[in-house]
Amino acid sequence: MSTENQPATPAEESPGESPSSEPTPAPETDRSPGAWGQFVGNLRNSPRLFRDSVIRHGRPTSDRAASQAVFGNFFLHILPTRIHFRSLKFRTTLGLGVITLVLFFLLTATGIALMVYYKPTTDQAYDSMKDIQYLVPTGRYMRNIHRWSAHGMVACVLLHMARAFYVGAYKPPRELNWVIGMLLFVLTLALSFTGYLLPWDQLAFWAVTIGSEIAQSPRELTDVLGITSWFDPGGAIKHLLLGSNHVGQEALSRFYLLHVMVLPLIMTVLLAVHFWRIRKDGGLAASSRESQVSRESSVQSPESGLPQASLDSSKTYGLMAVVRGRTPAVDRVMADTVPTYPHALFPIAALSMVTLAVVLLLGHHYDAPLTEMANPAVPENPAKAPWYFLGLQELVSYSALMGGVVIPTIVVIGLMFVPYLDREREDVGVWFGNRQGRRVCVATAIFATWCVIALLAFTINVGWLRDWYPRIPQIVITFVNPGTVLLAVFVAWSLGTLKRTNSTRMGALATFTCFLVAFVILTYFATVHRGPNWQFYWSQADWPVH
């Protein structure tokens, strides 16, 4: 819980605060020289007057002035004036949300820079990429920063999601914000995928060909049922994405439009709602246990300079008579909070600078790849998607429909609905909840690791249904393949955990840990151990030479 209102500092007009800057007013009677004098005086003072109108406060010297500095500033007012001390601890958030936001800003800025030269047509796109690489001053650097920020953003969104899950930040009243977070996750992946096509090189062309064919894979089912000719959702989605049967100019136009306009707009709106909801839901998820500790310690430390809290206070802050619902309790909140300026702002600024420095260094040292120009006749071998889709690509190599559409949909919707299925309110704000939670996570991690590795080893060494029964109908493989088996085992394990521990929270922890472990191992496996023809190799050194 943190302050939602600004009790200590109502933003009243205080004339003493704004600098009185009228230069020696002339007497009223002497009109024309007075106005002239005023004009000249104002002109002479205008730099100072302008500065004072922009920077309204000096460096705040009191808690009250610090609160006002945050409250009165358009760019800072998304932050509360006071913030729960626990929200500022690094281990609460690991700074992941802030890093993600900084990367989003970086992507926007470098994206706009790249749009100056980029031309979204099939015969000019690749050449304009080369221009950006070799002719445009800082062009290559901009593209590298864009590339690294995109990779970093996907990684940070994933980690941010894991953080929010393991501290139980999805629980009521934060269910909706978890759902919005999942939407932002999907949007981030969609932005990465649409951006992938734009260079129009071999990698781009074949990754998007595969992606759009995955969208078409419901045909795997409709073909078997023989209804494709009049009910073809797969074809409709593919045509929606590509505007054609093949990846060509229409596809490039649509992906460009999505990448630079539609998806960023949706993302900006959802981000705003995401931040707004953090405030409305009472700040970051905080543990009541730690609040207790702080109340005891705040009695000793006069750091906050606030009156000692009385623990059984029934006073609350609320918008009288207008809003009902959760309102922060007066004393508890004040005792646990510190002014946002400088206690939150400085760490945020520092974290932003570190993020920026890391991305700039990466962009300086490692160039974003650009393969040969797109050639529809010859696929890359192996044609690998970006790393965050490689786990999916491994599943897709068992069944396009299940691995590319059904399993991801089940996982995303399943995770989205976790807050509505697990409504236990204990141990919110604590990593893994409690000792039992830690045990469940470790047990699940071991079990899931074993499952994934065993299944991969089995599939590679022994094969799968079609290797044993060449005449087997496709529909059997669609429903029974390593991907679906893994999903079924994990669902069973999660429900088993729920039943065994008699706790929905434990079931949720097991579910998410299964997802995370499978994601990490499959991604690693497809990155390192899959080579030409998607065959297994211990390392890239063993790849056959073509």
Place this chain on the structure above:
Amino acid sequence: MTHGNDTDTTITSDLETSRRFAKPHERRDFLGLAAIWSAATAVLWGLLGALRLPWPWALPESSPRVKLGPVADFANITREPFPEQRLWIFRDAAGLFAMSAVCTHLGCIVSAEDGGYFCPCHGSRFNAQGEPLSGPAPRPLKYLQLSVSPDGQLVVNQDQETEADVRLEA
């Protein structure tokens, strides 16, 4: 979840019983509902129409029927690749036939190896007849319709599938 003191509750309940939240008059309510629903229907209908936009009546593509060359040129071949059209033309005792090189899994181009076909993207393997042996491909490689144009050229229709045993006698 504390709700402050008594004043809070009183004012809130005042608000709830105020005119704005008064019990709706039924006839006026009917008109209101009618207005809302007709507006909603109009918007929804318009939206559904607008959503049709991304699917054009005709896809911007060249004709699926392509001339591959004079039929006479195919008299002595066994297998002839056409990389641009992504297919092979075969000749056996019965005549000519065409097989697509597009993998039925996710649209990569298969290559001929060891008397069969391999897909580089996800490792599907097909036998010489294009039937899947292993990997994720859900169905055999496609056989495409062949015909002869009036000027004696071999024409393939890339959108028209045929049975595997159909031959063009030429």
